[in-house]
Amino acid sequence: MEILGLVYYWVFAILLMIGFYAVIAKPNLIKKLIGLSIFQAAVFLLYITMGKVEGGTAPIFQDGVSLYSNPLPQVLILTAIVVGISTMALGLGIVVRIKEEYGSIEEDEIQELDRK
């Protein structure tokens, strides 16, 4: 039980770094954005994990239930998901414009073109 309670945090760390790897090592800009969304999802997972209370239930009041999980992390993440998709759309928009200007969405090719 001791260790099981930590697995969620480990998965958070691993997901965070998988996303980070995509951002720093993959030259494709869309792949970088997908990596960023994995990174973001890892943070969401961390927050929601922290809000959980053993034996509690979702913070929507019901007769006969007295223990609820913490609503605050859920509020933060709920809005962050929608903000996340909007900013992702903005990022994709920028990538589309880069493709139109440079004809490529591979980072190193773009840098090559810039040097000329």
Add this chain to the structure above:
Amino acid sequence: MIIILFGVFLLALLVITALAIVRTDNLFAAVILTGIFSLLMAANFFLLDAADVALTEAAIGAGISTVLFLGALALTGERERGGSTNRLLALGVVTVTTLIVIYATFDKPRLGDPDAPVHQHVGPWYLEKTPALIDIPNAVTAVLASFRGYDTLGEVFVVFTAGIGVLFLLSAGRGGRTEEIRPADAPGPGLRHYLVPRVVGRMLIPFIFLFGLYVQFHGDYGPGGGFQAGAIVAAAVILYALLEGEAQALRALPMSVLKWLVAGGALLYGAIGVASMFLGGNFLDYSVLASDPITGQHIGIIVIELGVGITVTGVLLCVFHAFAARGKV
């Protein structure tokens, strides 16, 4: 206990999916795997008692994010050249950081520990005061719309700004959006020739709308609220656009209307804040909106959730149409 084991199993699938997303060099495949990732994420949120968050992830992840990514892929090409730059260095950095973060987690409170610092501060206060001050069953909505109304206002303006940003980026250059010219005998836009999706889709669109409205206005009592409802309604319109072609969808909901929706929702939210100031309260303090403070809170929450829903719908649809129109020019 056994639920935690289920959760751990889902987490293992989550990690495998994430690895596969990063490893594949076909972006199309990566987008489809992202859909699976989102489903797993929603299931995990649900197991962790976050019904509202899971609903949001469901509304966004099932459909809209796939549609947006595919819209971008249509414009940029789906093949990745593959390979990684500085692979060894990146792997090294990532491994070391993972180990450091995992080492740090040993000091964290265990999952579900009721004595964790998070549960000592405002969280319990919100749970305790919600019945007395706001009197709606969904504490998440109460915190979102009333206790932390400023935060949500900020988030709505971020969504608004992102929407405006996409419109700026994608409607500029190349002569902006032009009416699409097609020869009369060309296959019509959308999926008109695919009868099964078209018939069933058209049949389901009203139900999706209805369900969106239910989520919007039932948000005080169950999981739901403006963010989720906005995404669901946007999904319904996007489905219509996919089935009948963007031109038809734009005839039903023109771009000018969508732009008004984007601004109008955010304005409605702000206007409630200003109105409560004029009535003698603080900004976004809804208690003064009616003679009874609790009724005032209810009115305020319903109106600002509506504002949120309108803005989210408008932004998601604007973004969708911006990507779709860019491909046709």
Add this chain to the structure above:
Amino acid sequence: MYYAVTIATLVTMALALVRALLGPSIYDRLLAANMFGTKTVLLLSVVAFLYGRPDFLDLALVYALINFIGVIAVLEFIRERADTDSAQKNSGE
């Protein structure tokens, strides 16, 4: 009994994920993703009852209603691409 169904669903999810990883074509992955959606609906319904909070069925309802939009979007994407390809071929002749 709910636990048995949950375990069956979870195992099937794992099988579908294996199919999604193996591919080989895009459509196999898409098929797996679609199966995954149905399995998630079942999982969420069963877990809502396991938790004794059946009002959370809304979540399963969302997936049941809008999960197929992703597949429709892929069909539209492929159709659009096929159209452009044939148009290019025609103009090339």
Add this chain to the structure above:
Amino acid sequence: MAMTIDILSWIMLTAGGAFVFIGGLGALRMPNLYTRMHAASLTDTMGAVLVIGGIMMQAGLTLATIKLAAILLFLLLTSPTASNALASAAILSGLQPEEGPIKPRKNAE
């Protein structure tokens, strides 16, 4: 009476779980896309009907049952539609179904 309903719903749940599992197995083991789709969609619908039917019996006549019925209805509508769209997309992109007997795979039993 309550006992009968309980037993019936357990049978349905177990059978549903089995169908879901078989569908997953079929999707994994079948030799090509169209046969996989057959395995996945056919048992998907059957599994869904049985599992949700079983839960409905447990829930009794409440709002939850109505929601479950709606979920079932929409699943039965959308799941075949998705399969149809998927097959259309696959054919459109040139992935033709193989004709004639399926060639046994080398590693098949």
